[in-house]
Amino acid sequence: MRLKQTIFATTLVLLLSASFAAHAASRSVTLELEGMYCPMCPVTIKTALDFADGVFETKVGRNPDEALIRYDDVKTSPAKLIEVVKKSGYGAHVKPPRAKP
Numbered sequence: 271m272r273l274k275q276t277i278f279a280t281t282l283v284l285l286l287s288a289s290f291a292a293h294a295a296s297r298s299v300t301l302e303l304e305g306m307y308c309p310m311c312p313v314t315i316k317t318a319l320d321f322a323d324g325v326f327e328t329k330v331g332r333n334p335d336e337a338l339i340r341y342d343d344v345k346t347s348p349a350k351l352i353e354v355v356k357k358s359g360y361g362a363h364v365k366p367p368r369a370k371p
């Protein structure tokens with residue numbers, strides 16, 4: 271059945287890309303975002319980041335306005351990711367690590 275073949279092929283592709291991703295230098299960064307004002311803003315930022323080179327995964331939330339990005343540090347960097355956010359019309363900077371009490 272065609273559907274089964276499609277599912278099999280999709281699974282294979284996902285498994286292969288997962289194994290390639292495992293060899294890349296995966297890192298995470300949290301960016302604090304500025305200028306979001308409506309429910310579409312997080313979607314706009316997430317879409318821009320998801321299409322950026324070297325980005326594996328993005329989560330954009332409000333309150334706090336932050337983007338959690340998992341990326342390949344060979345292909346991109348926090349500075350490049352900030353540029354992506356700025357080009358989509360928002361402000362961003364790396365969230366400083368939480369100070370220890």
Ligand SMILES: [Cu+2]
Pocket residue numbers: 306307308309310311312
């Ligand atoms: Cu908006």
